[in-house]
């Protein structure tokens with residue numbers, strides 16, 4: 507059996523490792539020109555679901571490298587107003603956790619670092635600079651993937667792991683569409699120094715902060731403290747603005763999410779200093795420390811994105827083409843579940859393909875079993891992620907808007923004073939991050 511994977515992202519590479527370890531032939535084709543191309547620099551939270559998938563698919567020494575390259579785990583989570591007033595503050599030490607094993611924990615990782623870890627030892631499996639265009643099928647079920655340089659590759663199973671704009675999905679399930687949530691975001695990174703640390707509210711200097719303003723916008727901060735200690739590259743970055751951000755340095759990863767209805771129409775085209783200036787304008791009236799955090803970010807680290815969500819897709823008949831990750835279930839970053847669901851897909855599909863290898867299942871049975879399970883847990887993750895990140899514009903309506911903001915803030919402050927309600931809420935956050943119940 508030969509498996510062809512399109513896309514060397516989170517899901518595709520985890521699957522490739524899992525298959526190779528199982529002795530199944532695998533080839534990955536990636537459109538990026540080199541292993542360090544692309545702006546893959548934002549932060550990703552790997553949940554227990556994701557960590558278990560990595561543990562199961564990666565060689566043990568590579569899983570250890572993954573763990574060693576992650577930032578210190580968070581100890582707190584707080585929700586605040588845009589003026590840094592606390593609404594809810596959660597200390598993770600107060601929450602029960604199953605074990606201290608790395609595969610049962612949360613890991614904060616720079617996506618570029620994770621990408622490099624996942625490429626390690628796979629030089630003979632990945633071909634870079636290969637943009638997939640379409641596939642053709644043969645009478646015996648085998649599939650040929652075609653690339654824009656005129657090359658092709660044939661295998662028994664084609665896996666689309668080519669992200670949210672998947673060409674595999676567009677050809678295979680053209681009715682599987684996405685909806686724009688109407689939300690757009692600007693994110694960036696600010697080096698963590700003694701000064702910049704003070705720009706983050708005290709209770710989230712070792713944690714995750716969420717900031718809600720009166721116009722329905724919200725911000726996040728993640729303080730990334732790398733295990734090898736802080737270096738100060740401020741001078742270097744000042745001399746070379748736009749230099750690729752060094753993700754091994756301690757930093758604060760931040761983002762502001764807003765509605766298209768209040769953002770300028772060209773938000774997605776903004777880059778570098780323009781993007782930072784716009785993030786500052788959108789945050790007008792926010793705490794001066796937040797504005798300072800944005801103003802002192804590395805312009806080369808900015809990302810802008812439109813937040814989309816997959817529409818529900820009716821079940822389809824399994825074939826020798828399948829998909830993992832964002833290619834089949836794009837979700838808002840609301841629950842931090844996108845990469846983790848992609849990793850779980852990789853593990854579930856690998857498990858079925860091992861049973862195909864062992865003659866326990868036919869290839870179509872293996873793909874069908876994976877897809878049936880994946881549709882269930884992915885639908886939950888997509889729904890939960892949308893629920894948490896869905897702006898219906900209420901906050902910006904006259905009269906009712908300020909009232910709804912007041913009600914939301916009062917509700918949060920009440921929950922903050924009732925420990926069992928707070929614990930229930932914290933567990934709710936974990937629902938799609940640490941659950942294999944569906």
Ligand SMILES: Cc1cc2nc3c(=O)[nH]c(=O)nc-3n(C[C@H](O)[C@H](O)[C@H](O)COP(=O)(O)OP(=O)(O)OC[C@H]3O[C@@H](n4cnc5c(N)ncnc54)[C@H](O)[C@@H]3O)c2cc1C
Pocket residue numbers: 512513514515516517518535536537538548549550551552636637638639667668669670672673693811830831832833839841842843844845846847848
């Ligand atoms: C700002 C932000 C923050 C996020 N934070 C989190 C988080 O905290 N936790 C979490 O779980 N998820 C998070 N996510 C989501 C997560 O990054 C994605 O869900 C995850 O990367 C999906 O993995 P994937 O393998 O499906 O796709 P990707 O990682 O996007 O990989 C797709 C790959 O396919 C390649 N490709 C695309 N088209 C082609 C083609 N035609 N030919 C060849 N190759 C192609 C791309 O270059 C890419 O390498 C976040 C997303 C964003 C935008």
